[in-house]
Structures are given as structure tokens and as C-alpha cells.
Amino acid sequence: MLASRGSRRAALSAAACAALLLAGCGSDGDGAAEQATQPAQVRLYGTDGNMQNSFKAEFDQKTGLLKGMKGTTPLTPLSEDFKNRLSTKDPRLSDFLYAAESYDAVAISAIAAQLAGSTDPAQIASQIIGVTTGGERCDSIAACLQLARAGTDLVYRGVSLNRGGFTDVGEPSTASYGTLHFGTDEQLDNGKTEFLGAGDESTASVKKPPAGKRQTKAVMERSGAPLKLGGLLPRTGDLALAYPPMAAAVALAVDEINAAQGVLGEPVVWVDGDDGTNPATAKATVAQHVNAGVHVIIGAGASGISRAVLPDVMAAGLVLFSPSNTDAGLTTIDDQGLYFRTAPSDILQGRALADMILRDGPSRIALIARKDSYGEGLQGNVRAELERTGHGSGQVRLFTYDPPATPDAPPVDFSGGAQEIKQFGADAILVIGFGESARVIEALAEAGVNIQPQ
Template sequence: MYMSRGSRTAILAVCATVLLATSACGDDQPEEATAQQVRLYGTDGNMLNSYPEELKDRANLVDGMKGTTPLTPLPDDFKNRLRSVDSKLTDYLYAAEAYDAVVISALAAQLAGSTDPAEIAKQIVGVTNDGTRCGTVNQCLRLTREGTDIEYRSVSITRAGFTDAGEPATASYATLHFDGQQLNDAKTEFVGAGDDSTASTKKPPAGKRQSGDFTDPASGAPLVLGGLLPKTGDLALANPPLAAGAALAIKEINAAGGVLGEDVVWIDGDDGTNPAVAKATVASHVAAGVHVIIGAGGSGISASVLEDVVEAGLILFSPSNTAASLTEADDKGLYFRTAPPDSLQGRALADVILRDGPHKIAIVARQDSYGEGLQDVVRAELERAGFGGDTVKLLGYEPGEDAEAAPINFSDGARQIKEFGADAVLIIGFSESAAVIQALADADVPLAALSS
């Protein structure tokens, strides 16, 4: 399907076959780069305005870095509402997905007429498919109180609903660029991916009509949601938009009359980007009577606590898990996500890299389900474009166990990349991945940012 690497034809083929692109990739010329320059690429874990802070006085190293993240064009109204709960917000990554995870949970509980997690889970996929379309919390809650099956569409769920596996059938990705030490919104491009036909067509149980404005004691209200978001750890830089999205949803749901006649209750919780911290938070939520856990932030963290959540009979609903392996997780129908799987992001990311016409590509990934899973998808996409084992080098690193762990040492990996002669380096990781960039610079790898 693809011709040799770096060719104009290969780039066009990638644009034409792997994505439903809304950006004008068909006419783009590869950006010029000298043989000495090495371009940096990132993913949703590090393409954030807060990421350069991890490099401290070497923040200029990110200048020119580009990458992808699951992101829809967010309306100004939604951004303004987010800032009403966090006036210092500078990033919006997964804010929409967090908002929608909370809203969908609330709507599913209202339709179920119960806070029983098993009954809520039966409604979640159906809330996004084949009903009366609604797009605001007020409108959707009014319909669900009447027992009406709905098709929820909002900031992150825009084209198609969930698949049978409880994840988006389609997604939107943004190509982001660092100019200096900030993302340049003017350069952001959006591309669509996925297939509408993969959305579920299964009918959920009939919705239950709420009688009046009073709480039915049998419903188990109030609905209690527990946070399992990365307040600390390597993914803490992504917490502000996640927390803002969840807080905004709770605020708007309760302003619209709540669920099952009572305000929804939110119990905060940290996943620590650490399995031990996350497990302790889950245990606390179980003891507190939480019905739905919103999180975890990282795919590996969700994978580590999923058995505990399922054993307790609760729902785990993540706004930011992307590991493709979670699609097939043994979740007893209790795991959902509003973030799309990396089987979709990998294609968008490969396209971004290929447009620059590289000759040798190094892919560096944190060694967990997120990093290694996305690394495998991108490698496969590059192979389809004609890149073989002699032109793609895979490396990994062990992330620290907690925030107190020493920075990762990537000096040997940086040396290997230099000897390999890579002119493109993709870094898949969270805040700790800044150490990879520092190691590359220390090894005198000629980063394009330093030469521009």
C-alpha cells in the first residue's frame, strides 16, 4: 500500500488511508530539516503547556516539538465554563472527556432509576446511542427523568457513540506544536479517526420514569462518584483539566436538579500515577459507598486496580485511558472510557511524523501498558509505510514508582539513538519523559529546536 520511506507518495498514502482528515494534509509539503537535526515528537502524556516546566532552566529544548493528543475543537463557551471552576487552567487535555464521563454516569443512573452500579452499567453504552438526541445536561436530565432513551452528544462525544466494549467508536485528534515553550494554538490541526458503524446497536433496558421531584428511597440516592485522578505522580501535570472537567459536570448536574431527586456527591481521590496509591484510594472509595469511580488517569493504573473495582462491584470510568489492551480487559461489563484507544491515536501520530519525511525513527516509551501499547501501534503503522527494522529503533525506560523516585537515567538510550543516526525521536511518556529530552541534549544529539 505504501512506497519507500520519506517519499511524497508514501506521505499522501498515509493521509488518504489511515485517517478521515479534516486538515489539509494532502497538499502539505514535508517540513525541511537538515541531516544534522533531530525532530522531537510527543503524545498526550507530554504535549501540554505545563510540560516545559519539567525541564526547568532547559525548557527551550521543547521548542519545535510536535505531537498528537485526543482532542476535539472545544467551544469557547465550554472553556469559559471550565475556567469558572479553575481560573488558572492553561491546558484542556481530557477536560471534555472527564466532563462527559461524569455526565454519562449521571444520565445512566437516572435512566436506571437506581444507584446500583450493575444497573447503571447496563445503561451507559445506550446513553450514547440510538435515542432522542440531546446535548446539554438540563435537556438530557429532563428526558431521562421521563424515562426517555437518549443519544447524548456533547464536547467529546460528537460523531458516534460507544462501542459494545464501552469506548468511543470515533475520535478527534489534534496535532500540536510547541513554539518556544508554549503550544501554538494557531498551528493546531484536527483529524478524525474511527468508524461510525462500530457504535453499539444493542438496546439498553427501558428507562424508568421518575415520579415527581421527590427521592424514591428504593433508588439508593444520592449517586456517589469517587475521583481516581492523578493529583500526584508523573501524570500530575494533566490533573488540572481532568479535575476541572469533573468539577464542572458535578456543578451543572446539581444545578439542573441532580440525579434521582438528590444532588450527586463527589468524593475526591488521588491515583498517584502509582498502583499502590490507586489501590488505597479504591479501598477508601469502597468503604465510603462510592458507586462510580472516575479514573484512573493512566492506563497502567486502571489496569492495576480494575480487578479490585470489579470485585467490589463498582464501575470504573476513565476519561483518559488510551491503552488498546483495555478494550479486551476482563471487566465484567464495569469498565468504560471516554478516551479513544491508541489503535486510533497511533495512526494519527504516524501521519504527523511521516509528513516531515524522516529517514530513521527512534521510539522511546515508558514501560507500561500505555507506553508499550502505543509504541507497538506506531511501529506497525510505520512498517506499513515502508520502514523496516533498520530504520526504526525501539527503546524503553522504567518509570519511577512514586514522586520521590530518582529521575530516570536515559544516558545509554540517548547514546544508542545518536549512534543509530535517528532524525526523528518519538517520546511516549508523562512528566518523567523530560529526562529523555535532557539526556538527548547531554549526549549532543542535535535537536532541531536548538538549531532553529
């Protein structure tokens, strides 16, 4: 299911070295150049954008570089029942990243529309937070829709959303993270996965939503049903490795909604669409959804893509509901109350990553990030956590690279950055990126950085 992208990675510009976010290439906090002894072992870490079984397929030449790589991702323990239901949509699934969040985004949207008694996006938006807070608890799509048809105040507890509800700005108040490990076969070793809870249930919203409407004949006639959901997920582009579990989860949720008599007396309609991990592709898809009469857009995959399309979505008065945006800056973005997400903020993931790295006792840490709101945002959060524990600029260096601009762009060239990291003498390297970050890891190895199994 992973889209083949070959060499379509963007070249690292000459300015990337100058964008170290510190005082110059090859220098410590006071700008003094230094030569450090390359450590015998360099530990490699990743994040939700590349800690997936499908990441191995992104490597063109090198083998063995993922052995022992560790990282974190928003992940809740998934029941065998849920995974088995997903496999009916895609028997080839090897990853479940953001599957739970995708399922819940669709489920919450449908329940909110049913409670609103309308497919009007503004009315749906007014119910979304309330679906996750207060009221009578329901644990399945069918049970929640049954309560919603009676106009009952309810609280949905699904797959990813199983503790606290949404905050006032429409994002999870609590989250679960998985610490993942690549084994000797360069596949995730599920036996080593650990789960860590984060967040605070007390930050969940206490605001009451508008009263739910009972499903009467009059309500259904005025509702504008059927509810149309539009996809804006990364079917192609450098986040395409995350698409299969998200797509399977969306298909499962839509099928289960319709098996439970749909929304407002009609089956929900899914209108597929690709965000391409590219602003231009995503904007074109949003325009198509507007013309198709979509009410709620599920996506985008990457935080930077959601930032790019949000003005278009707001202008059309639609709801944008992402299952995978983690950029902490989206918490305070001006969204006119139309943007929601089931993925947690990277402030929480930054803490989990820093804790994982520090437990291994590194002396020099290099943080490499793709140059966009996701990469630089998470990089900044990790840096802040490291500084809070006493790791200053002499021990931590920040590097960025330009992500692919177009599908046919040349490969990412991180050779200069790799030499800087070798000179710095990093014994821990965090790579924050998507599929294209395979080029970064290969560049590190080619520069002689001693990436060793942990």
C-alpha cells in the same frame, strides 16, 4: 496547579538497554552494530502525556528543548463557552487535555443512573452504552436529565462525544485528534493546531439498553440516592501535569448536574481521590471509595493504573469510568461489563502519530516509551503503522525506560539510551511518556543529539 516533583524519577535499570524490543542495543534488525552520522537536525515528537503547556515546568536545567516539538493528542475543538465555564472552576488553566472527556464521563454516569432509576452500579453500567446510542438526541446535561426523568430513550451528544456513540465494549467508536506544536516560547501554538477525525460510526453499538424508568416517588425511594461519584485522577505523580483540566471539568459537570435538579431527586456527591500515577496509591483510594459507598469511580488517569485497580473495582462491584485511558489492550480486558472510557484507543492515535512523522520524511526513527501498558502499547501501534508504510527494523528502533516507581525515586537515567540513539543516527525521535519524559529529552541533548526547532 502542576505538582512539583523535583527529582522523583525512577532510575533507568541496566536491563533497559536489553529491553529495546529489537535484537540488542546498538544494532539493526540483523544485530550488526553500526555507526551512523548524526544528522544536522533531529525532529522531536510527543504524545498526549507530554504535549501540554505545563510540560515546560518539568525541565530542571535545559531551556529551549521544546521549541518546535510536535505531537498528537485526543482533542476535540472546544467552544469558547465550554472553556469559559471551565475557567470558572480554575481560572489558571493553561491546558484542556481530557477536559471534554472528563466532563462527558461524569455526565454519562449521571444520566445512566437517572435512566436506571437506581444507584446500583450494575444497573448504571447496563445503561451507559445506551446513553450514547439511539433515542432522542440531547446536547446538554440538563436536557438529557429531563428526558431521563421521563424514562425516554435518549442519545447524549456532549463535548467529546459528538459523533458516534460507544461500541459494545464501552469506548468511543469515533474520535478527534489534535496535532499540536510548541512555539518558540515553548508553549503550544494554538494557531498551528489541526484537527483530524478518526474511527467509524458504524462500529457503535446497536444493542438496546433496558427501558428507562420514570422518576416516580416509588422509584426515588428505592433508588439508593444520592449518587456518589469517586475521583481516581492523577492529582500527584508523573501524570499530575494533566490533572488541572480534568479536575475542573469534573467539578463543572457535577455543578451542572446539581443545578439541573441532580439525579433521582438528590444532588450528586463527589468524593475526591488521587491515583498518584501509582498502583499502590490508586488501590488505597479505591478501598477508601468502597468504604465511602461510592457507586462510580471516575478514573484512573493512566491506563496502567486502571489495569492495576480493575480487579479491586470488579470485586467491589463498582463502575470504573476513565476519561483518559488509551491503551488499546483495554478494549479486550475482562471487566465484567464494569469498565468504560471516553478516551479513544491508541490504535487510532498510533495512525495519527505515524502520519505526522512520515510527512516530515525521516530516514531513521527512534521510538522511546515509558515501560508500561500505555507507553509500550502506543509504541507498538506506531511501529506497526510505520512498518505498514515500508519502514523496517533498519529504519526504526524501539527504546524503553522504567517510569518512576515511587515519589522519592531517583531521576530517570536515559544516558545509555541517548548514546544508542545518537549512534543510530535518528533524525526523528518520538517520546511517549508523562512528566518524567523531560529527563529523557535532557539526556538526548546532553548526549549531543541535535534537537532543533522545526
